[in-house]
Amino acid sequence: MSKEPDRLFAQPLAQVPDFAFNEDVVRVFPDMIKRSVPGYPTIVENLGVLAAQFAQPDSVLYDLGSSLGAVTQALRRHVRTEGCRVIAVDNSAAMVERCREYLNGQDSMFQELLPVEVIEGDILALEFKPASVVALNFTLQFIAPEQRLALLGRIRQSLLPGGALILSEKLRFADAQEHQLLGDLHIAFKRANGYSELEIAQKRSAIENVMKPDSLEEHTERLLAAGFSKVVPWFQCLNFASLIALP
Ligand SMILES: Nc1ncnc2c1ncn2[C@@H]1O[C@H](C[S@+](CC[C@H]([NH3+])C(=O)[O-])CC(=O)[O-])[C@@H](O)[C@H]1O
Numbered sequence: 456m457s458k459e460p461d462r463l464f465a466q467p468l469a470q471v472p473d474f475a476f477n478e479d480v481v482r483v484f485p486d487m488i489k490r491s492v493p494g495y496p497t498i499v500e501n502l503g504v505l506a507a508q509f510a511q512p513d514s515v516l517y518d519l520g521s522s523l524g525a526v527t528q529a530l531r532r533h534v535r536t537e538g539c540r541v542i543a544v545d546n547s548a549a550m551v552e553r554c555r556e557y558l559n560g561q562d563s564m565f566q567e568l569l570p571v572e573v574i575e576g577d578i579l580a581l582e583f584k585p586a587s588v589v590a591l592n593f594t595l596q597f598i599a600p601e602q603r604l605a606l607l608g609r610i611r612q613s614l615l616p617g618g619a620l621i622l623s624e625k626l627r628f629a630d631a632q633e634h635q636l637l638g639d640l641h642i643a644f645k646r647a648n649g650y651s652e653l654e655i656a657q658k659r660s661a662i663e664n665v666m667k668p669d670s671l672e673e674h675t676e677r678l679l680a681a682g683f684s685k686v687v688p689w690f691q692c693l694n695f696a697s698l699i700a701l702p
């Protein structure tokens with residue numbers, strides 16, 4: 456994957472445009488996400504380990520909002536269950552193109568990887584096949600809030616017994632002091648990873664209209680309303696968390 460450093464917000468912009476997953480972002484994405492999301496490498500690596508516990512024979516493993524395919528690759532490496540395949544979906548043409556290149560390259564480096572199909576499309580319009588694992592790794596927060604419950608309902612309906620949804624998100628907190636503290640610590644994390652105050656401020660204004668985090672309580676209530684029976688947080692680092700939701 457590209458090693459180009461993220462300097463997208465380093466120069467002062469007269470007007471900061473809304474954040475979009477375009478070619479500029481794609482070029483720096485691995486660096487951007489690692490330096491911006493505390494715990495990201497740990498979450499991705501362990502998603503494969505978790506998925507192996509939930510994968511059911513002859514079923515689909517979905518990576519929704521797959522970006523460059525990091526989660527897809529973790530699933531392919533760890534799951535050995537008979538007849539499983541991965542379907543990765545993203546609506547950014549630039550992401551999908553680079554994702555296909557990356558995954559093809561991995562095929563020549565590793566043996567026994569699960570087969571994968573990468574679809575360019577909107578996850579809101581997807582017809583789900585019977586699935587044992589669905590990963591939404593930092594994708595739901597980019598879906599319009601009023602669409603989230605219906606999407607989770609469709610995912611729930613597609614899940615086989617013994618399967619799971621794994622949902623990772625940036626969190627907001629109902630308690631103002633907790634929200635402020637973990638937000639400040641996230642900024643300190645970005646600073647420690649080499650982002651300037653200007654980069655942090657401009658990125659913040661780029662994402663504020665397009666990325667709307669929910670609280671842990673909102674996630675849990677909505678997942679239960681969508682028909683999931685149990686919600687178990689398995690990872691939190693500052694204001695970023697990952698949950699397992701069982702059908
Ligand atoms: N409606 C939609 N349909 C399909 N894709 C969408 C939609 N909306 C947004 N996306 C896609 O969801 C991805 C979100 S990034 C996921 C990281 C990845 N999971 C990772 O673990 O590396 C999260 C982030 O950058 O913080 C982008 O690639 C969008 O194009």
Ligand SMILES: O=C(O)C(=O)Cc1ccccc1
Pocket residue numbers: 474487488491492625658659662666
């Ligand atoms: O950068 C941030 O502040 C974030 O909240 C995470 C993020 C990571 C990558 C793209 C958009 C948002």
